[in-house]
Amino acid sequence: MNYAIVKTGGKQYKVQEGNKIVVEKLPAEVGQEVSFDDVLLISDGQSAQIGSPTISGAKVVAKVINQKRAPKVLIFKKRPKKGYKKLQGHRQYLTEVEITKINIK
Numbered sequence: 001m002n003y004a005i006v007k008t009g010g011k012q013y014k015v016q017e018g019n020k021i022v023v024e025k026l027p028a029e030v031g032q033e034v035s036f037d038d039v040l041l042i043s044d045g046q047s048a049q050i051g052s053p054t055i056s057g058a059k060v061v062a063k064v065i066n067q068k069r070a071p072k073v074l075i076f077k078k079r080p081k082k083g084y085k086k087l088q089g090h091r092q093y094l095t096e097v098e099i100t101k102i103n104i105k
Contacts, residue, residue, distance in 0.1 A: 004039055040053065058104050061099075062099050067093070070093075
């Protein structure tokens with residue numbers, strides 16, 4: 001059970017080969033390959049390599065499947081007895097990727 005922990009978009013993800021994950025928007029077209037160079041940990045089931053903070057030379061390669069947007073989140077602000085109301089919406093841009101390879105060095 002090989003897996004790695006990568007950091008992208010300010011978040012950390014545990015990934016294995018064949019996994020599909022949704023991350024913050026990446027500047028890549030559908031079908032392109034992207035690589036995550038901030039690999040924090042790699043495990044092969046028996047032992048683990050832990051970076052400080054990252055493992056040098058290690059990278060995780062993924063293929064972009066889809067560029068999409070998250071469901072709308074509504075932000076509502078109101079001040080009681082003041083007549084102030086504000087409604088705002090937000091949809092985050094996301095990228096869906098499939099992990100193809102975990103390279104140690």
